[in-house]
Amino acid sequence: MAVDYQSLAVKGVQALSPYQPGKPIDELARELGLDPAEIIKLASNENPLGPSEKALAAAKKALESICLYPDGNGFDLKQALAKRFGVGMDQLTLGNGSNDVLEVIARCFADANSEIIYSQYAFAVYPLATLAIGAKGVEVPAKDWGHDLDAMAEAVTDRTKLIFVANPNNPTGTVHTADAIEAFLDRIPERVLVVLDEAYCEYLTGDEYPDGIKLLERYPNLITCRTFSKAWGLAGLRVGYAVSSPAIADILNRVRQPFNVDSPALAAATAVLEDEDYLRRSREVNAAGLKQLCDGFDNMGLSYIPSAGNFVAVEVGPQAQSVYHSLLEHGVIVRPIAGYGMPEHLRVSVGLAKENEHFLDVLAEALSSGGEEG
Numbered sequence: 442m443a444v445d446y447q448s449l450a451v452k453g454v455q456a457l458s459p460y461q462p463g464k465p466i467d468e469l470a471r472e473l474g475l476d477p478a479e480i481i482k483l484a485s486n487e488n489p490l491g492p493s494e495k496a497l498a499a500a501k502k503a504l505e506s507i508c509l510y511p512d513g514n515g516f517d518l519k520q521a522l523a524k525r526f527g528v529g530m531d532q533l534t535l536g537n538g539s540n541d542v543l544e545v546i547a548r549c550f551a552d553a554n555s556e557i558i559y560s561q562y563a564f565a566v567y568p569l570a571t572l573a574i575g576a577k578g579v580e581v582p583a584k585d586w587g588h589d590l591d592a593m594a595e596a597v598t599d600r601t602k603l604i605f606v607a608n609p610n611n612p613t614g615t616v617h618t619a620d621a622i623e624a625f626l627d628r629i630p631e632r633v634l635v636v637l638d639e640a641y642c643e644y645l646t647g648d649e650y651p652d653g654i655k656l657l658e659r660y661p662n663l664i665t666c667r668t669f670s671k672a673w674g675l676a677g678l679r680v681g682y683a684v685s686s687p688a689i690a691d692i693l694n695r696v697r698q699p700f701n702v703d704s705p706a707l708a709a710a711t712a713v714l715e716d717e718d719y720l721r722r723s724r725e726v727n728a729a730g731l732k733q734l735c736d737g738f739d740n741m742g743l744s745y746i747p748s749a750g751n752f753v754a755v756e757v758g759p760q761a762q763s764v765y766h767s768l769l770e771h772g773v774i775v776r777p778i779a780g781y782g783m784p785e786h787l788r789v790s791v792g793l794a795k796e797n798e799h800f801l802d803v804l805a806e807a808l809s810s811g812g813e814e815g
């Protein structure tokens with residue numbers, strides 16, 4: 442009898458659906474016969490500035506040595522991060538993107554008998570990492586599109602091993618203040634680990650927001666995750682990291698792949714930390730672009746979720762899927778988020794002024810013609 446190989450997969454894996462990435466530029470170009478250079482991708486929260494020159498030069502230089510394995514301990518990058526944040530190198534775990542770190546955390550601290558808590562509308566990798574290890578995902582209903590931190594604290598049971606908190610969250614852009622995060626952490630038993638995912642923290646302005654790295658001293662059960670993919674502009678190289686207590690980092694470093702960050706990535710990430718000017722420009726372009734997009738939505742009478750990230754979820758109504766396709770036909774890629782249970786929103790990443798302007802024009806057109814088509 443033929444074997445149903447899918448049925449051999451562990452239960453959680455059978456239940457999961459793959460992560461839906463933003464459509465790649467070359468794919469759309471192939472499908473529609475467009476020139477890739479004319480396509481605008483505002484779909485994956487990438488940095489519209491292009492990479493830092495310093496990072497690019499360092500990555501190119503590292504290419505000369507790609508016959509050698511990378512430094513499995515990531516010494517230079519860890520040293521640079523430790524210096525920047527005033528932590529010990531033994532508190533750091535590097536990952537192939539912070540996605541890798543999130544998965545390693547789940548594998549190290551939870552199993553099929555565990556519950557992992559995350560919020561409705563939170564980053565899609567949390568349920569993926571949970572189901573992949575056969576753990577039970579406990580999705581807590583959101584409040585005003587953001588995490589309901591009180592309800593998440595109340596959801597803790599004897600089986601809870603991990604809680605994922607995205608601050609700011611993707612795809613909603615919602616953010617909690619330091620007071621709210623600390624009040625939440627105060628309620629969580631020390632045996633439960635809290636992963637504070639700060640993929641967008643570099644975009645936060647104002648001192649009312651938490652710095653997960655500074656909170657580590659007070660909350661030993663905290664793991665703060667960050668990435669080079671967003672404000673630092675290195676999404677294609679895949680570098681992220683966790684900052685935690687040395688004890689937790691020791692565990693994570695046992696389980697991660699020994700060479701999980703490649704040498705051009707290590708070199709570029711180390712170099713970009715020296716490029717404060719790039720980070721400053723990332724923030725400026727983002728703040729201006731976010732305002733431009735929101736002003737545009739206001740002018741069109743569209744509601745959106747106020748965002749603290751480099752993207753914004755705009756409500757276009759039940760015809761969101763057709764608006765998405767009509768944007769594609771005009772060479773603009775955004776992100777449908779029906780998979781997140783938000784079928785009437787589209788998530789658009791902040792681009793350069795010209796890109797935002799073009800997107801807003803095409804959106805206005807799509808919305809007016811979408812009505813006629815029915």
Ligand SMILES: *Cc1c(COP(=O)(O)O)cnc(C)c1O
Pocket residue numbers: 486537538539540541564607609610611638640667668669670676679680681
């Ligand atoms: C983009 C993102 C990440 C990480 O991306 P990597 O490229 O894997 O570092 C993590 N968390 C959230 C909420 C994100 O949006």
